[in-house]
Amino acid sequence: MEIRFLGTGTSQGVPVIAIDHPVGQSLDKRDYRLRTSALITWDDVTLLIDCGPDFRHQMLQAKCQQLDAILFTHEHADHIAGLDEIRPLTFLHGPMPIYASERVMNALERRYEYIFTTENRYPGAPSVQEHIVEPDQVFYVKGKPIIPLSIQHGDLPIFGFRFDTLVYITDAKFIAEREVEKIKGCNILVINALRIKEHPTHFNLDEALAFIEKINPRHAYLIHISQDLGFCAEVEKILPKNVSLAYDEQQIKLP
Numbered sequence: 001m002e003i004r005f006l007g008t009g010t011s012q013g014v015p016v017i018a019i020d021h022p023v024g025q026s027l028d029k030r031d032y033r034l035r036t037s038a039l040i041t042w043d044d045v046t047l048l049i050d051c052g053p054d055f056r057h058q059m060l061q062a063k064c065q066q067l068d069a070i071l072f073t074h075e076h077a078d079h080i081a082g083l084d085e086i087r088p089l090t091f092l093h094g095p096m097p098i099y100a101s102e103r104v105m106n107a108l109e110r111r112y113e114y115i116f117t118t119e120n121r122y123p124g125a126p127s128v129q130e131h132i133v134e135p136d137q138v139f140y141v142k143g144k145p146i147i148p149l150s151i152q153h154g155d156l157p158i159f160g161f162r163f164d165t166l167v168y169i170t171d172a173k174f175i176a177e178r179e180v181e182k183i184k185g186c187n188i189l190v191i192n193a194l195r196i197k198e199h200p201t202h203f204n205l206d207e208a209l210a211f212i213e214k215i216n217p218r219h220a221y222l223i224h225i226s227q228d229l230g231f232c233a234e235v236e237k238i239l240p241k242n243v244s245l246a247y248d249e250q251q252i253k254l255p
Contacts, residue, residue, distance in 0.1 A: 001166060001254040002041045003190070006048075006058035008246045009033025010194060010202075010226040011078040013054070023227035030232040030247035034058060035078045036170050036224045038190070040163055045142045047071060049161065049168055055082025061249060066093055069141045071133075072100035073151075073170055074158035075107035083112055087126040095127040099139065099146075101159060102132050133159065149179050154201030162186065166254055167217075170224050173201050175211065188254055189217040190246065192224035205229065212243055221246040 007013075014033040015024025023031050035052035039062060048070045067089060073079055086096050100108065109116045114125050133139055135150045149160035149167070152174040160169035160179075165187040169175070172192055175183075183189070193208035202224065203211065212220040220243045229235060232245050239245070 001164060003166060003252050004039040004062060005223065005246045005248060005250045006037040006039060006062060007034030007052065007054055008223045008225055008248055009035055010224050011035065014227045016227060021227045023231055026231060028232055032248065033225060034248055038168060039064060042144050042163060045144050047141060049073065050079040051082045052078045053081040056085045067096065069097040069099055071161060072098065072104050073160065074153060074156060075104045080108060083108065083115065084126065087124065090126040095129045097129045097131060099131045099133050105130055105132060147182055149182055151175055172203055180214065183215055186215065187218040188252065189215055189220040190223055191220060193222040193229065194224060195226050195228035197228065209243065218242065
């Protein structure tokens, strides 16, 4: 199994438009962050987690030519705004299987009515196959079992996902003990850490590190990072040995 971080930034990316911030001017490529998304390659299955506004650029960078499914964590724009860009893939390979909670699927249908409609379809619209993900129910993509994790993003319930010994969570602020039990035992934990200062709907660095200590994975990678977290090279110096800041285009192979 392999995870490729397509993007590791928060909703505005790094650098942020019209904001003069030292991290945004960094020459370290690890400080340049597109919106958070990831590719999971599991044997012959390729999965995309979230499809944000940088999707086209991310897929071209990764030279990815086919997806078996897209998994959505939630409906915020930085996680769904690239859905129209799946058109070339659906023209080549047919309807794209998409997996999301019922609430998120309804939000996608409202925002992208022309994709989901069955009447008078625009011939250039992408096509999808809808699959509703239920909390506490394992679902399968081409025979691969995926465990949905119920996460609180402020007051909004969202999904994280467990793929064998890899756990991927973004936009978390609170994770209940019953979900923690599903996460324990993972080798690789991907978790959000927005900034140093506390935030009402995202883990800050201290909260992320406390959660990592609780889970005790072999290694943890921090994502959904804003420029306010600081320079990658400087933050790395204060992290535990089993924690790293993820960066765009980074590829991690699981043993």
